[in-house]
Each structure stands twice: as C-alpha cells, then as structure tokens.
Amino acid sequence: MEERRPDPDVLLRRAQAEEAEQTRGKLKVFFGATAGVGKTYAMLGAAHEQQDDGVDVIVGWVETHGRAETEALLEGLTILPPRVVEHRGTTLREFDIDTALVRRPQLILMDELAHTNAPGSRHPKRWQDVKELLKAGINVYTTVNVQHLECLNDVVAQITGVRVSETVPDSVLEQADDVELIDLPPDDLLQRLKDGKVYMPEQAQHAIQNFFRKGNLIALRELALRRTAERVDQQMEVYRRDHAVVRTWPAGETVMVCVNMKPRGPRLVRAARTMATGLHAKWIAVYVQTPRHLRMPQADRDRVNQTLRLAELLGAETVVLSGANVVQELLSYARTRNVTKIIVGKPVRARWKEWVFGSVVAELVQQSGETDIYVITGAAGESRPLATQAVKRSSEWSSYGLGIVGVGLSTGVAWFMFPYFGLANLIMVYLMGVVLVATRYGRGPSVLASVLSVAAFDFFFVPPYLSFAVSDIQYLLTFAVMLVVALTISGLAVRTKQQAELARLQERRTAVLYALSRELATHRGLATLTQLAVKHVREVFDSQAAIFVADLSKRLVLQRGEQLFFEFDPKESGVAQWVFEHGERAGLGSDTLPGASALYLPLAGSKGPIGVLAVRPTLATRFLDQEQLHLLEVLANQIALALERARLAEEAQQARVSVETERMRNAILSSVSHDLRTPLATITGAASGLLEEKDQLGPAARHELAKSIYNEAHRLDRLVRNLLDMMRLESGAVQLQKEWHPIEEIVGAALTRLESRLNEHQVRTNFQPDLPLVLLDGVLMEQVLINLLENALKYAPPSTAIELSATVSDHQLVFEVADRGPGIPSGDEQRIFDKFYRAGPAREGGVGLGLTICRGIIEAHGGRIWVEKRPGGGAVFRFTLPIEQPQPTIEPEKAERHPVV
Amino acid sequence: MAIHEATVLLIEDEAEIRRFLRTSLPAHGYRLYEATTATDGLAQVKARNPDIILLDLGLPDVDGTEVIRQVREWSTIPILVLSAREQEQAKVAALDLGADDYVTKPFGVNELLARMRAALRHIAGPPGEPAEPVFTLGDLKVDFGRRQVFVSGKETHLTPIEYKLLTTLIRYAGKVMTHRQLLKEVWGPLHVEEGHYLRVYMRQLRNKLEKTPAHPRYLVTELGVGYRLRTE
Structure with missing residues (x-):
C-alpha cells in the first residue's frame, strides 16, 4: 500500500470539523427495518451500560408501546417529565426541550426520531429537537426505522403501498457518529408479533394483515441492511481519506436536478440526492423561472417552493434562474458550475404536443455535450391535481372582447383599402392588428384575433364575398400561412412582453437593493440604520418588519427605530433569541417554530451574529416564496454588514471616550497625589517636630505646630469629602431626598458649619422673611452652599464681605453668593465648573471639584448655576431652583397670645 | 461645673482614636474604660x-445600633455615637433608637466634651419639668412660670406651638433632637412624618428670637438630622 502525504487543505478542513465536533454532542442511532425489531430495547440496554459507567443519563422520551420487557428496562433510569400541551381539547404529552437543555445531562434518550411534535412546539419535528440537543453538547441515543428515511420514502411506499408522512432527513443519519443496526429475521419478528410482544393482540392482527406481510418485511430488512452497509462503506472511504491511502474517486462530480411545478418534483429531488450521495458529489437543485412563472396558479408556485425547500433540507444548494429558454439557461448555468450530471423528469405530455411544442428533455439531450442527462420517470398514476386556473379571469374576458374589436378595426381599415390595394397588403393590416392585440392583451386574445382575422379576411375580401366559401382552392394555402404567421407573431410578441415584465420585476429588485445599500452607506448610527432597514423591508415585501440588535451581553434588544406595528410577546422574543443563537432562520414559513407570527432571519456580520430581522407579511396567510426569501436574505446580509459597520464605529467612539476617561483618571491621580500630599506633608512634619524636638520647643512653638496639624487635617478632610461626593454623584448613587425647606435654614446650617473659618470675613445675609418653601435635598443643598462659601473664602481677601441673598423670579428661586475677590478670568465662566479646573492661584488649594459638585447637585434639582462678574469687582455665583406648586399647607394656628398665668 | 470622676465607656475598634481619647479624656476629669x-x-x-x-457605629462584630437597642432595653445611660458615616439616616436611626447625641468623625476634643456635658446634664434631672423656673441663654430669657419670652429684655409674643417648640428644645438644651422626636413632643405622635411643619415653625421662631435668622446663634439646624438649642 502506498502511503501519501495528506492534502493540507483537507487536513485543515478536518481539523476545523473536529473542533466543531468536540463541542457537539455525539449521536447514536439504533436503526431497524420496522417497528418491533427491538430498537428501543437495545437503546435502553445501552443506556443502562452507560449509566453503570457513571454517565449522567436521562430519558428524554421513550415509547414502550406497553411492551413489558421494554418497560422493565426503564427501571433505574431517570425520566424527564413530559411537557403537557393542550391542543383542540385533547391533552398531548411532548418532550420538554427547554427543561432538557437546562438539566444538561451527558446523555439523553430520544425514542422515535421521526416523530412529529404537537403544534406549538419549538420545532415541528423531533429530529430538530435532537439537532439542538447535539448542538448544545448533549449526547443523544435515538431510534429510527428505515421507512422514515427521507430518501427511501418513495421506495418504501412502492414496496409496502403505505406512504409514511413522518420522515427524517438523511443528513441526520449521515451525521450520526454511530449507527447500530438492530436486526431480526422476518420469521422471528412475525412470531414476536403473534405472541403480542410488539402490539396489543387486536392491533397485531391488523398489523400482520397490512404492513407486516412477510414480503414487506424482507424488503424492508434488505433496505435497512443495505443502508447500513453503505454507511460502513462511507466510513471506509473516510478512513482511506484520513490515512491518505489512495485517491480513487473522480474529483469534482456535481449533480444538478431541474425541478418544475409538477407534483413529482420531490421524487426527482430524492433521486438526485441518492445519486449525489453515491458519487460523493455536491448537488444543486435548479428552477428556471420563465415568463410563464408569472401566470402560474399560486398552487403551482407553492409546489415549486416546497420542492426547492425539500432539496435544501436534503442538503442541496438551490438556485432560481430566470430566462425565457429553459434549456439554454440550464445548460449555461450547468457549464458555469461544472455540472457533470443533470437529472430531469420524464415528460408526461402527449406525444403530439412534443412534436408541436418541442420537448425540454429532447433539447437538453441534443445540446448537453459532455454532460450526462438522466431522465427519471414520474410515479404511475400521478396526475396534476390542480387544473391551471386562469388568473384574472374577469379582466381576460374584456381582453378577448378587445381582441375582437381589434379584428373589427383591422377589417374596417382593410375595407377602405380594398379598392386600391392588393390582398397581400390587406393581410398585412390584419397581421398588424394581431401584433397590437398580442402586445396589449396577451396570448389568448391574440390567438382569437389570429383565427378571427383569417375568418374575416375570408368572409369580406376573398371571392365569393360575404361568404366563408372559397372559390379558388389556392386561398386555403394563403389562410394557412396567414394563420401560422399570425400565431407565431402573436406568440413572439407575448413572450417579448412577458420578458420585459420579468426584466422590470428584476430591475425593481435590483433597484431595491441598490437603494438600500446606498441609503445604508450614506447614513450613520445604529438607530438610523435600523430605521432605514425596517422601512425598506416593509416597502419591498409589503410586510411589517422589526430589527433586534444584540447588546454587549448578547441579549437581543428591539430597536424601536420606527413605530412598531406588531407587539412582540415573550414567546416571539424567544424565537428571535433562538435565531440569534443558532444563526438559522425560524418562524413563520420556516421549518423551525413555524407557529410564530413572523419570519426571523439572522443578521450575520463578518465577525459573528449582530442581531435578528423579523418580517411579518401584512396578510398573515401570504407566504414568502423562495425567490423573495432569497431577496430577503440578500437584504438581511446588507443590513447586517451596515449594522456591523455602525457597531464598529460605535466601538471606536467608545474607545475614544475611554481614552478621555483615562486622561481624566490621570488628572485625578496627579491632582489627588499633589493635593492630598501637601497637607499630609505638613501634618507629618509638624507632628514629628512635636514628637522629636519637644525639649527644644517652647509652648508657643508647640502650639503653632499643633495648630498647623489641625488646620491641614481639616483641609484634608474637605478634600476627601469632595472627592467622595464627586464619586457618589458620578456613580449615580446619590438619590435626592427632597423635602420642603425654607432656604434660610439651609444657609443657616451651612454658616454654622463654617463658623470657625468665617471670622476673617464678614458674611451678610439678605432674605425676605416670606420666601416660599423649596422642595430640595437639604443635605446636598447645604453642601452646595458650603462649597460656594469655601470658594469665596479661598479667593476673597480677608475682611471683605461675602453677601448671600435670594429672590423669587419667574417661579424660580434665584440665589446669589457675591464676593469681592479677583473675579473670574474672562472665558473661564464655564470652565470653572469643570472637574479639576482651578482659576488662578487660590490662597488655599483645593482639588478643583467643589464647583463641579455644586453644578451636579443644582442640575439634579432641575436648576442652573453660573457665575458673573460683579459690578465693582469680584464674582457673583448664582443658581436657580424651581419653586414647586402647590406649596404645602400648614394647619393654621390661632395666632392668639399664649395665656399668661 | 466639672463632673468629677465621671466614668466613660468607649466602645471603638480604631486603636488611634482610642489612644487619642485615652490621652484627652482623663485630662478633663473622666475615667475611661475601653472595649473594642x-x-x-x-x-x-x-x-x-x-x-x-x-x-462607634461601625464595630467589627455587631452593628452599633444593635448595642443601642440592647442597652436601652434596661438602661437610660447616655449614649454618644461616634460616627464616621456621612449618611444622615444612620445617625437619625441611632438617635431615634435612643442614642442621646452624636459627633461625626473627624471631631475635635472640645466638640466631644461639649456633647458629653450636654448628655450628662440631662441625667441630673429627668426630662419633665424644667429644674429652674427661668431659663436664660445670652439675650434670650424664658420665664416658665409666666410663660413669657424675652429677647434682649423685650417681651416677644409666641404662638402656643412656637412656645411649646421652644420649651421642648430648652428642656433638651445642647442635645440634638431629631425631627421625629420634636414632632412627637410638640404636635403629638400622629404628626411625626410632617417635617415641613417643623421647618416652618422653626423659621417663625428664628425670625422672632434670632438677630440674624439666616445665621442663628441658638436655634441651629443639623440638616438631615434635626435641631439643637446651642448652649455654648
């Protein structure tokens, strides 16, 4: 055996896959041919072994069908309580995925993978629950029968005559880490059935007669064995690839399947999948949207969408092409994608129609060149269940009428020309009429007009006149040619018109995308962008839309950029959160949580998920078709990128802010280190003097030292108090305790507190005795006055007066602190309220916080503070406080003199 | 009038504060016991x-207010709270629980001694009828027998509530009274929440008794806590 060096790209991919693998839970499938072979039994046995090995096992869901042996095995295992669902009066029990995710066992048992959940569950199917469990890192044991596999669905239906509606995508089985085949020979199974070990006796008899015929069982067993063998084969391949044994398969096979609105579409898709899997090839499902698509009944369009969705589910890439010529579009796309095999359905049209209209299959085969074409038959007995319904019937009747009028007009014109022109020219007049009808009113009226034109021409202008009889037999050829030409022209005209319409439609879409991207590019800010995006989505899709954006803690926040048209209840938000976390679309019209009222699409940026786009069609019943969905996804991508850009810009802004904050912090540090150290230095020096040189110092000197210690300690206390106040104000920890106060009382309290420092200055107060009460926080307002007074004391020279007064003006109390200091330098009137700003040299340095604190407190009270130059020198600090109305009432007291005893 | 050899129990966990009081208090004639x-x-x-x-309110094992509660269950010993806390609510809570007064750290010796004297004075006579028939403080004179109030020798007319407010403050002269305590004493237990009554009457009283009502000598406000009739 030749050992080769593995391809580094392949190794890298495998490393990535393994990395994803490590966080993913492991899936083990107990796989069987039919019910009753012992899958559940085997699963429970395996679960017991795991539990004995110390693994945390929980039974998520087990269906024992009343089988005693199986029930016995349930003993000793923890069973997750089911979720009880009320549905149309009946009580259903369902697997509870939320509890399971919270409980987070190491291993969970999930019987019957193909089960369909009760309406209103998070996922319509149990296999989707299992996928989510695996994604959450929980190992899963599950059981499934061969008949439930999506790709074998048709085969099983053919063998047994019973079509199973509950199917599991093959990809689930393929991604299983382990598949254990539970096999039982048909005779043994039948014996078990007769013994009543599979179903209850009466059910058993019914089952034997219908499904459990020996022939069926043998065929199903073969399918199961073969499927398992295929899997082993694949594992072998993987092994060979991993160990770079030898490359044996042709590279780059691509299978393309062409779907149309025919009901056998799903069958084609399944066949394509089987082929692609066999070839280890990737596969594409293609639908060509011709101008006819617009005229198709809604049911047909829905069928196309369903088929494409099935293909997507089975792992195909789906593409919608548009063009008039199906064959050319298919082949040119196939060439660009290096498709090696094309699968089409066998035509079911009558042979004569093929002769007349040609056949897509025949053309494909002729023009395919090196690409192989596989033609798959439709199942017998399948017919188109829905007749083509004429769209806009009422308007069509009038179109037909107008077609007839057109012919009448042509005849009129021809009538006037008849005496002067030859018949050939009259034919031209009729043909022109047909062209006009065709371009205006479409195919039906133009066909009618063609036939009528021939008839009218015969009737009026071919001898014998005013009769349909024809004298000369060669006119018959004229009629035939005229009819063919008229029909051909009308067909071409109609097609041109339809293509123009389609082009216009696509033009519109392109325009939409362009408009959105241009608007998104020219606007800034998350809120504006979401508003724009919501507006566009709403207009283009005739829907209500909303955008959720994740905050820093990965929680979704609804961006209310625009008035919200539908309310989100917690359940809807839950869907949005799910979509955000899983990066897959969900909700209305999707496979996950289809019960939601809107469709939710993930907004994925280049660096991970950004948010979720919610779209709800205005008519709840209206479904977004595949093509619209594609457009919506493209829009979602654009929105996501724009939002990401906005978010990055915001982050950059925040980074700038934090640089500012950093600068501020440095200012605090330098300020604090200087302003706190100065008094500390004095205290330390003076205290050490007292301690060490007590013998040399006289009483006066000792007193001086003690006094400077005392003063500096007070200064330090003020600094620390200011810093703490600032921190409390900035952190928002301060809550105003507002009460009704006379402002003089606050002044009095502040002056009392500052008494020891006021002796060098005169303080004059001037208050009217009947000032109204003000609703304020007394303690904080006292701090404002203390800071303003301290500021005045710092700058005003000794023995000058500091004047305090208050007046009422315009429902406001205006308070003034006026000093005769140096005043505020021009241009500094605002800055002195900034943090750590000091105007000029003060007699006694502060940290530069006092006025900032004042501003913070005053503004918290709804007031304003500013400083002005005082006429005659000095500064006046003024602040306002709102005077709330009504003033509190005080019970009147009889103003009598108290009795003299 | 110095009180000789009054005993003081200091409950405080800060060693330096204990050291500073250990030096200062005995010098002023108190005998000091310490607990941490x-x-x-x-x-x-x-x-x-x-x-x-x-x-001290911030003790390591149990909150200081709990000590007040327990002591007040069986004793009326004056309690003076040493509080480093800026929060007025904590002081008010301590006072309403039965503490007699408080000093906020950092405090000076004189301030502490004044508070201690005021607190000790009240154990001399139970706070009921004033001991002296006439109360004099600076230019303020109150004749309890005649229910007359004089400022600088001139009679000033007070309303009954103003008079009651003044006499209550005089009865606890030097000691802080919380809003709650004053409202209860003057208006009765149903009015303890109506702080603005108190402020309005206090303003009236100041306007009648103080020379500069906006910078009072006697009727001082301790914002967020209550009022005090300043005696020294």
Missing part, C-alpha cells in the same frame, strides 16, 4: 455601669 467589640462593650456596660457610653 460590641460584645465586650455590652459586657462592660453591665459590669461597670458607666456614666456615659461613647459608641
């Missing part, structure tokens, strides 16, 4: 039966 925890403090209150307790 609430548990030890409560035990010493029972064992030594001090004349006054100096209590």
Whole structure:
C-alpha cells in the first residue's frame, strides 16, 4: 500500500470539523427495518451500560408501546417529565426541550426520531429537537426505522403501498457518529408479533394483515441492511481519506436536478440526492423561472417552493434562474458550475404536443455535450391535481372582447383599402392588428384575433364575398400561412412582453437593493440604520418588519427605530433569541417554530451574529416564496454588514471616550497625589517636630505646630469629602431626598458649619422673611452652599464681605453668593465648573471639584448655576431652583397670645 | 461645673482614636474604660455601669445600633455615637433608637466634651419639668412660670406651638433632637412624618428670637438630622 502525504487543505478542513465536533454532542442511532425489531430495547440496554459507567443519563422520551420487557428496562433510569400541551381539547404529552437543555445531562434518550411534535412546539419535528440537543453538547441515543428515511420514502411506499408522512432527513443519519443496526429475521419478528410482544393482540392482527406481510418485511430488512452497509462503506472511504491511502474517486462530480411545478418534483429531488450521495458529489437543485412563472396558479408556485425547500433540507444548494429558454439557461448555468450530471423528469405530455411544442428533455439531450442527462420517470398514476386556473379571469374576458374589436378595426381599415390595394397588403393590416392585440392583451386574445382575422379576411375580401366559401382552392394555402404567421407573431410578441415584465420585476429588485445599500452607506448610527432597514423591508415585501440588535451581553434588544406595528410577546422574543443563537432562520414559513407570527432571519456580520430581522407579511396567510426569501436574505446580509459597520464605529467612539476617561483618571491621580500630599506633608512634619524636638520647643512653638496639624487635617478632610461626593454623584448613587425647606435654614446650617473659618470675613445675609418653601435635598443643598462659601473664602481677601441673598423670579428661586475677590478670568465662566479646573492661584488649594459638585447637585434639582462678574469687582455665583406648586399647607394656628398665668 | 470622676465607656475598634481619647479624656476629669467589640462593650456596660457610653457605629462584630437597642432595653445611660458615616439616616436611626447625641468623625476634643456635658446634664434631672423656673441663654430669657419670652429684655409674643417648640428644645438644651422626636413632643405622635411643619415653625421662631435668622446663634439646624438649642 502506498502511503501519501495528506492534502493540507483537507487536513485543515478536518481539523476545523473536529473542533466543531468536540463541542457537539455525539449521536447514536439504533436503526431497524420496522417497528418491533427491538430498537428501543437495545437503546435502553445501552443506556443502562452507560449509566453503570457513571454517565449522567436521562430519558428524554421513550415509547414502550406497553411492551413489558421494554418497560422493565426503564427501571433505574431517570425520566424527564413530559411537557403537557393542550391542543383542540385533547391533552398531548411532548418532550420538554427547554427543561432538557437546562438539566444538561451527558446523555439523553430520544425514542422515535421521526416523530412529529404537537403544534406549538419549538420545532415541528423531533429530529430538530435532537439537532439542538447535539448542538448544545448533549449526547443523544435515538431510534429510527428505515421507512422514515427521507430518501427511501418513495421506495418504501412502492414496496409496502403505505406512504409514511413522518420522515427524517438523511443528513441526520449521515451525521450520526454511530449507527447500530438492530436486526431480526422476518420469521422471528412475525412470531414476536403473534405472541403480542410488539402490539396489543387486536392491533397485531391488523398489523400482520397490512404492513407486516412477510414480503414487506424482507424488503424492508434488505433496505435497512443495505443502508447500513453503505454507511460502513462511507466510513471506509473516510478512513482511506484520513490515512491518505489512495485517491480513487473522480474529483469534482456535481449533480444538478431541474425541478418544475409538477407534483413529482420531490421524487426527482430524492433521486438526485441518492445519486449525489453515491458519487460523493455536491448537488444543486435548479428552477428556471420563465415568463410563464408569472401566470402560474399560486398552487403551482407553492409546489415549486416546497420542492426547492425539500432539496435544501436534503442538503442541496438551490438556485432560481430566470430566462425565457429553459434549456439554454440550464445548460449555461450547468457549464458555469461544472455540472457533470443533470437529472430531469420524464415528460408526461402527449406525444403530439412534443412534436408541436418541442420537448425540454429532447433539447437538453441534443445540446448537453459532455454532460450526462438522466431522465427519471414520474410515479404511475400521478396526475396534476390542480387544473391551471386562469388568473384574472374577469379582466381576460374584456381582453378577448378587445381582441375582437381589434379584428373589427383591422377589417374596417382593410375595407377602405380594398379598392386600391392588393390582398397581400390587406393581410398585412390584419397581421398588424394581431401584433397590437398580442402586445396589449396577451396570448389568448391574440390567438382569437389570429383565427378571427383569417375568418374575416375570408368572409369580406376573398371571392365569393360575404361568404366563408372559397372559390379558388389556392386561398386555403394563403389562410394557412396567414394563420401560422399570425400565431407565431402573436406568440413572439407575448413572450417579448412577458420578458420585459420579468426584466422590470428584476430591475425593481435590483433597484431595491441598490437603494438600500446606498441609503445604508450614506447614513450613520445604529438607530438610523435600523430605521432605514425596517422601512425598506416593509416597502419591498409589503410586510411589517422589526430589527433586534444584540447588546454587549448578547441579549437581543428591539430597536424601536420606527413605530412598531406588531407587539412582540415573550414567546416571539424567544424565537428571535433562538435565531440569534443558532444563526438559522425560524418562524413563520420556516421549518423551525413555524407557529410564530413572523419570519426571523439572522443578521450575520463578518465577525459573528449582530442581531435578528423579523418580517411579518401584512396578510398573515401570504407566504414568502423562495425567490423573495432569497431577496430577503440578500437584504438581511446588507443590513447586517451596515449594522456591523455602525457597531464598529460605535466601538471606536467608545474607545475614544475611554481614552478621555483615562486622561481624566490621570488628572485625578496627579491632582489627588499633589493635593492630598501637601497637607499630609505638613501634618507629618509638624507632628514629628512635636514628637522629636519637644525639649527644644517652647509652648508657643508647640502650639503653632499643633495648630498647623489641625488646620491641614481639616483641609484634608474637605478634600476627601469632595472627592467622595464627586464619586457618589458620578456613580449615580446619590438619590435626592427632597423635602420642603425654607432656604434660610439651609444657609443657616451651612454658616454654622463654617463658623470657625468665617471670622476673617464678614458674611451678610439678605432674605425676605416670606420666601416660599423649596422642595430640595437639604443635605446636598447645604453642601452646595458650603462649597460656594469655601470658594469665596479661598479667593476673597480677608475682611471683605461675602453677601448671600435670594429672590423669587419667574417661579424660580434665584440665589446669589457675591464676593469681592479677583473675579473670574474672562472665558473661564464655564470652565470653572469643570472637574479639576482651578482659576488662578487660590490662597488655599483645593482639588478643583467643589464647583463641579455644586453644578451636579443644582442640575439634579432641575436648576442652573453660573457665575458673573460683579459690578465693582469680584464674582457673583448664582443658581436657580424651581419653586414647586402647590406649596404645602400648614394647619393654621390661632395666632392668639399664649395665656399668661 | 466639672463632673468629677465621671466614668466613660468607649466602645471603638480604631486603636488611634482610642489612644487619642485615652490621652484627652482623663485630662478633663473622666475615667475611661475601653472595649473594642460590641460584645465586650455590652459586657462592660453591665459590669461597670458607666456614666456615659461613647459608641462607634461601625464595630467589627455587631452593628452599633444593635448595642443601642440592647442597652436601652434596661438602661437610660447616655449614649454618644461616634460616627464616621456621612449618611444622615444612620445617625437619625441611632438617635431615634435612643442614642442621646452624636459627633461625626473627624471631631475635635472640645466638640466631644461639649456633647458629653450636654448628655450628662440631662441625667441630673429627668426630662419633665424644667429644674429652674427661668431659663436664660445670652439675650434670650424664658420665664416658665409666666410663660413669657424675652429677647434682649423685650417681651416677644409666641404662638402656643412656637412656645411649646421652644420649651421642648430648652428642656433638651445642647442635645440634638431629631425631627421625629420634636414632632412627637410638640404636635403629638400622629404628626411625626410632617417635617415641613417643623421647618416652618422653626423659621417663625428664628425670625422672632434670632438677630440674624439666616445665621442663628441658638436655634441651629443639623440638616438631615434635626435641631439643637446651642448652649455654648
């Protein structure tokens, strides 16, 4: 055996896959041919072994069908309580995925993978629950029968005559880490059935007669064995690839399947999948949207969408092409994608129609060149269940009428020309009429007009006149040619018109995308962008839309950029959160949580998920078709990128802010280190003097030292108090305790507190005795006055007066602190309220916080503070406080003199 | 009038504060006992039966307010709270629980001694009828017998509530009274929440008694806590 060096790209991919693998839970499938072979039994046995090995096992869901042996095995295992669902009066029990995710066992048992959940569950199917469990890192044991596999669905239906509606995508089985085949020979199974070990006796008899015929069982067993063998084969391949044994398969096979609105579409898709899997090839499902698509009944369009969705589910890439010529579009796309095999359905049209209209299959085969074409038959007995319904019937009747009028007009014109022109020219007049009808009113009226034109021409202008009889037999050829030409022209005209319409439609879409991207590019800010995006989505899709954006803690926040048209209840938000976390679309019209009222699409940026786009069609019943969905996804991508850009810009802004904050912090540090150290230095020096040189110092000197210690300690206390106040104000920890106060009382309290420092200055107060009460926080307002007074004391020279007064003006109390200091330098009137700003040299340095604190407190009270130059020198600090109305009432007291005893 | 050899129990965990009081208080004629925890403090209150307790609110084992509660269950020993807390609510809570007064750290010796004197004065006579028939403070004179109030020798007319407010403050002269305590004493227990009554009457009283009502000499406000009739 030749050992080769593995391809580094392949190794890298495998490393990535393994990395994803490590966080993913492991899936083990107990796989069987039919019910009753012992899958559940085997699963429970395996679960017991795991539990004995110390693994945390929980039974998520087990269906024992009343089988005693199986029930016995349930003993000793923890069973997750089911979720009880009320549905149309009946009580259903369902697997509870939320509890399971919270409980987070190491291993969970999930019987019957193909089960369909009760309406209103998070996922319509149990296999989707299992996928989510695996994604959450929980190992899963599950059981499934061969008949439930999506790709074998048709085969099983053919063998047994019973079509199973509950199917599991093959990809689930393929991604299983382990598949254990539970096999039982048909005779043994039948014996078990007769013994009543599979179903209850009466059910058993019914089952034997219908499904459990020996022939069926043998065929199903073969399918199961073969499927398992295929899997082993694949594992072998993987092994060979991993160990770079030898490359044996042709590279780059691509299978393309062409779907149309025919009901056998799903069958084609399944066949394509089987082929692609066999070839280890990737596969594409293609639908060509011709101008006819617009005229198709809604049911047909829905069928196309369903088929494409099935293909997507089975792992195909789906593409919608548009063009008039199906064959050319298919082949040119196939060439660009290096498709090696094309699968089409066998035509079911009558042979004569093929002769007349040609056949897509025949053309494909002729023009395919090196690409192989596989033609798959439709199942017998399948017919188109829905007749083509004429769209806009009422308007069509009038179109037909107008077609007839057109012919009448042509005849009129021809009538006037008849005496002067030859018949050939009259034919031209009729043909022109047909062209006009065709371009205006479409195919039906133009066909009618063609036939009528021939008839009218015969009737009026071919001898014998005013009769349909024809004298000369060669006119018959004229009629035939005229009819063919008229029909051909009308067909071409109609097609041109339809293509123009389609082009216009696509033009519109392109325009939409362009408009959105241009608007998104020219606007800034998350809120504006979401508003724009919501507006566009709403207009283009005739829907209500909303955008959720994740905050820093990965929680979704609804961006209310625009008035919200539908309310989100917690359940809807839950869907949005799910979509955000899983990066897959969900909700209305999707496979996950289809019960939601809107469709939710993930907004994925280049660096991970950004948010979720919610779209709800205005008519709840209206479904977004595949093509619209594609457009919506493209829009979602654009929105996501724009939002990401906005978010990055915001982050950059925040980074700038934090640089500012950093600068501020440095200012605090330098300020604090200087302003706190100065008094500390004095205290330390003076205290050490007292301690060490007590013998040399006289009483006066000792007193001086003690006094400077005392003063500096007070200064330090003020600094620390200011810093703490600032921190409390900035952190928002301060809550105003507002009460009704006379402002003089606050002044009095502040002056009392500052008494020891006021002796060098005169303080004059001037208050009217009947000032109204003000609703304020007394303690904080006292701090404002203390800071303003301290500021005045710092700058005003000794023995000058500091004047305090208050007046009422315009429902406001205006308070003034006026000093005769140096005043505020021009241009500094605002800055002195900034943090750590000091105007000029003060007699006694502060940290530069006092006025900032004042501003913070005053503004918290709804007031304003500013400083002005005082006429005659000095500064006046003024602040306002709102005077709330009504003033509190005080019970009147009889103003009598108290009795003299 | 110095009180000789009054005993003081200091319940405080800060060593430097204990050291500073250990130097200062005996110099002013007090005998000092020290406890560093609430548990030890409560035990010493029972064992030594001090004349006054100096209590730090932030003790390591039990909150200081709990000490007040327990002491007040059986004793009226004056309690002076030493609080480093800026929060007025904590002081008010301590006062409403039965503490007699408080000093906020950092404090000076004189401030502490003044508070201690005021607190000790009230154990001399129970706060009921004033001991003296006439109360004099600076230019303020109140004749309880005649219910007359004089400012600088001139009679000033007070309303009944103003008079009651003034006499209540005089009865607890030097000691802080919380809003709640004053409202209860003057208006009765149903009005303890109506702080603005008190502020309005206090303003009236100041306008009648103080020379500069906006910078009062006697009727001082301790914002967020209450009022005090300043005696020194």
